Amino acid sequence: MESLTVNGNVQNGQNGKSTTDKKQAMTMIKKSQEQGMGFNETMDWYKDWTATYDQEVESVQYAGPRLVGEYLMKYAKERGIQGRSAILDVGAGTGLVGQILRDIGYNNIDGVDASDTMLEIAREKSIYERLYSAKLGEGNKLPMIDDTYDAAVMSGIFVQGHVKLDALLDIIRLVKPGGLIVNAMREENTREVDEYLNIHEVFASWTKKGLWKCLEHANPPVKFYAEYHPLVHVYEVTK
Structure with missing residues (x-):
């Protein structure tokens, strides 16, 4: 599989340049x-x-998708998560994370998002095996059966007005024991958005319940986008 490195100069697109204002x-x-x-x-x-x-x-040089790719690769190989392993892109949107996963060698990817218009763009890119339109969290259960995926990844879903933390409980249900969950988000949201102020306490409570265990909480030395900073969570499902 192709290597991927994210460092202090990471940029998306061609040298981070864009004609968009x-x-x-x-x-x-x-x-x-x-x-x-x-x-x-x-x-x-x-x-x-x-x-x-x-x-x-x-x-604005959104680094989230590349961070997800890097941290998935960091822990995937030793767990046998390879090209045809089943991966769920949570909050897939237009397919930015899915494209990174394809680029680094994963080719059995499903996506889920609540925005049908965003999923239309993702579908046109021919990245995903299956795309699901569904609202995440708040007691909603996704249609896939338990233990479907070897890993689930997400970037930028935990922001104001988007996805509540309880959505991860259903994602844990979908990931096989020993599988990975990788989340990249804006670090500032853990201090500025009410829903995420106690994110690490909630995550720790799920560890105590035997649902997963923490492999890494990271603050990579890059910008998540613009002036904002990234926070990456990597967990192994242990249910």
Whole structure:
């Protein structure tokens, strides 16, 4: 499988360059995470944003997908997670994470997202085996059977008005014992968004219940995007 390295100079796209105006991109990103926006409002916002989403997140050098790829590879080989292993891209959106996974050699990827318009873009890229349209968390159960996947990955889903932490309980259900869960998010959200203020206490409680164990919490020396910082969680399912 192809190697992938993320360092202090990581950039997406061609040398991190984009013709998209970065100020406009940040306006769109901040609007999608606006305080007080509910789930339905957020989904409506994505309908309007889908057409320019990929270009705009590229313009702010969104490193989340590459971080997910790097940390998955770091722990996957010793667990036998290879090219045809089943991987679930949670909050797949337009397929940015899925494309990274394809690029580094994974080719049995499913995706799930609540935005049908974003999934239409992902489908056009021919990255995924299957795509599911579903709301994550809040007691919703995804249609896949238990222990379907060798790993689940996600980037940027834990932001204001998007996905609640309890969504991970259903993801744990879907990942086989010994499988991996890799999450990349904006570190600032653990201090600024009410839903995630106690994220590490919640994760620790699931460890105590025997659902998973922590392999790594990392703060890579890169920007998640723009001026924001990344936080990466890597867990092994132990249920």
